[in-house]
Amino acid sequence: MKDFAQTRPVPRAINWNRIEDDKDLEIWNRLTANFWLPEKVPLSNDLQSWSRLTDEERTLTIRVFTGLTLLDTIQNAVGAPALMPDAATPHEESVLTNIAFMEAVHARSYSSVFSTLCTTAEVDEAFRWSAENDHLQAKARLILDEYDATASPLRRKVASVFLESFLFYSGFYLPMHFSSRGRLTNTADLIRLIIRDEAIHGYYIGYKFQRGMEKLTEAERQEMKDFAFGLLFELYEIEARYTEELYDPMGLTEDVKAFLHYNANKALQNLGFEALFPDEACRVNPAILAALSPGSDENHDFFSGSGSSYVIGKTVATEDEDWDF
Amino acid sequence: MTPLAFYSSRSGNTARLIDRLGLGGTPLPPVGDPPRMDAPFVLVTPTYADGEGRGAVPKPVIRFLNHAPTRALLRGVIACGNRNFGETFALAGDVIARKCGVPVLARVELAGTETDIIRIRAGLSHLFADLEAPCSIPA
Numbered sequence: 277m278k279d280f281a282q283t284r285p286v287p288r289a290i291n292w293n294r295i296e297d298d299k300d301l302e303i304w305n306r307l308t309a310n311f312w313l314p315e316k317v318p319l320s321n322d323l324q325s326w327s328r329l330t331d332e333e334r335t336l337t338i339r340v341f342t343g344l345t346l347l348d349t350i351q352n353a354v355g356a357p358a359l360m361p362d363a364a365t366p367h368e369e370s371v372l373t374n375i376a377f378m379e380a381v382h383a384r385s386y387s388s389v390f391s392t393l394c395t396t397a398e399v400d401e402a403f404r405w406s407a408e409n410d411h412l413q414a415k416a417r418l419i420l421d422e423y424d425a426t427a428s429p430l431r432r433k434v435a436s437v438f439l440e441s442f443l444f445y446s447g448f449y450l451p452m453h454f455s456s457r458g459r460l461t462n463t464a465d466l467i468r469l470i471i472r473d474e475a476i477h478g479y480y481i482g483y484k485f486q487r488g489m490e491k492l493t494e495a496e497r498q499e500m501k502d503f504a505f506g507l508l509f510e511l512y513e514i515e516a517r518y519t520e521e522l523y524d525p526m527g528l529t530e531d532v533k534a535f536l537h538y539n540a541n542k543a544l545q546n547l548g549f550e551a552l553f554p555d556e557a558c559r560v561n562p563a564i565l566a567a568l569s570p571g572s573d574e575n576h577d578f579f580s581g582s583g584s585s586y587v588i589g590k591t592v593a594t595e596d597e598d599w600d601f
Numbered sequence: 602m603t604p605l606a607f608y609s610s611r612s613g614n615t616a617r618l619i620d621r622l623g624l625g626g627t628p629l630p631p632v633g634d635p636p637r638m639d640a641p642f643v644l645v646t647p648t649y650a651d652g653e654g655r656g657a658v659p660k661p662v663i664r665f666l667n668h669a670p671t672r673a674l675l676r677g678v679i680a681c682g683n684r685n686f687g688e689t690f691a692l693a694g695d696v697i698a699r700k701c702g703v704p705v706l707a708r709v710e711l712a713g714t715e716t717d718i719i720r721i722r723a724g725l726s727h728l729f730a731d732l733e734a735p736c737s738i739p740a
């Protein structure tokens with residue numbers, strides 16, 4: 277060949293009937309089945325509830341949502357695309373395009389909330405606030421620096437899982453808190469759709485990280501693990517300050533921090549690592565847990581309750597043709 | 602004979618939970634013939650539902666439970682999942698409980714917390730102590 281170093285090779289046409297990694301197809305199928313748009317949620321039903329919030333609560337909500345918008349914007353425009361050249365299979369690349377697009381849907385959803393509930397001036401002020409907030413900018417900076425570091429595909433995945441499975445939760449806390457008190461319940465429904473998507477994103481990128489780790493030597497694995505725990509710690513420090521700034525006035529900081537610890541541990545588990553924070557630091561308010569998964573705590577677990585109010589199974593439409601009975 | 606059977610996909614959360622429980626367990630293979638059980642056991646399974654709750658129980662678990670004599674020995678299910686899936690959190694446990702008439706013993710997120718491990722170990726040891734002393738089971 278001549279000096280064609282600058283010329284990109286023609287990619288192989290993607291064949292979805294030859295799968296190298298079953299997870300790619302499984303996740304593609306789930307993500308596409310879960311596709312949604314904000315129009316699906318009747319946000320205007322929250323207008324009355326919104327008008328009953330205090331000024332302070334309204335400002336906090338809009339600020340929190342602009343912070344979340346920033347993270348989704350980053351993941352849409354930089355994060356998911358940055359993972360594409362690292363893809364181990366062509367199907368992984370396709371899944372990442374789906375993830376990238378859904379991040380745009382998430383970012384767009386917050387603006388739907390704004391246009392339904394808020395005035396233009398309030399929203400403009402909040403976007404200015406997020407562009408100038410040191411903590412928000414610092415966490416974005418840390419993540420972007422990892423995305424831009426060309427050397428390590430696995431470090432990029434660590435940063436991405438921390439964004440997907442950890443950094444969003446200081447923000448997600450607030451609509452779950454309101455929802456547990458019967459406020460802004462439609463907005464909470466929309467946020468739960470986003471939370472479900474982020475769960476699959478964090479899971480999938482973490483899964484690919486684990487496949488990559490298998491190819492490293494023991495020493496390299498240890499180094500990667502040290503990097504991951506170090507980055508989490510740096511991000512946690514910022515999140516703690518961000519949380520105090522936002523939630524101190526409402527007296528919710530300690531509650532939010534327990535939620536942060538709990539989610540940090542889950543982010544590490546997505547990467548295949550053990551927890552960092554001890555269980556005592558992760559006692560999330562049960563009302564928040566119930567808001568995350570409504571209905572799922574109605575039945576007693578045999579091992580945790582007396583068993584007296586125990587019911588065998590709830591009725592759910594979950595037929596699967598593979599069952600023989 | 603270990604009293605646990607479990608399925609875990611390549612993300613490995615359920616396998617890590619089983620490891621940490623330290624009680625052993627019969628793994629269900631992702632493809633091929635499922636093992637058959639010959640003594641009372643507890644099943645540990647993740648949940649993989651779509652937004653409507655479809656497909657919550659992994660296929661290898663369904664194939665395993667389709668064998669009636671194995672199913673007859675099932676004493677309970679420990680359901681793994683992630684609360685971030687909302688209403689379908691640990692749904693596989695509810696589906697299996699309903700179809701097989703057994704209790705959901707515990708719901709666990711991902712590979713579980715230390716508290717989960719302690720709770721499950723204690724719960725299992727009670728359960729199997731009861732099973733080994735049939736006279737103590739009320740009619």
Ligand SMILES: Cc1cc2nc3c(=O)[nH]c(=O)nc-3n(C[C@H](O)[C@H](O)[C@H](O)COP(=O)(O)O)c2cc1C
Nearest residue numbers: 609610612613614615647648650682683686690691
């Ligand atoms: C596509 C997909 C769908 C999932 N659906 C659910 C669900 O409906 N409910 C739930 O509790 N967890 C759900 N999960 C989370 C898994 O159950 C959880 O990550 C589990 O630890 C996986 O176990 P494994 O790594 O042993 O396969 C889902 C995960 C994925 C990737």
Ligand SMILES: [Fe+2]
Nearest residue numbers: 348378379382
């Ligand atoms: Fe997102």
Ligand SMILES: [Fe+2]
Nearest residue numbers: 440473474477
């Ligand atoms: Fe995401």
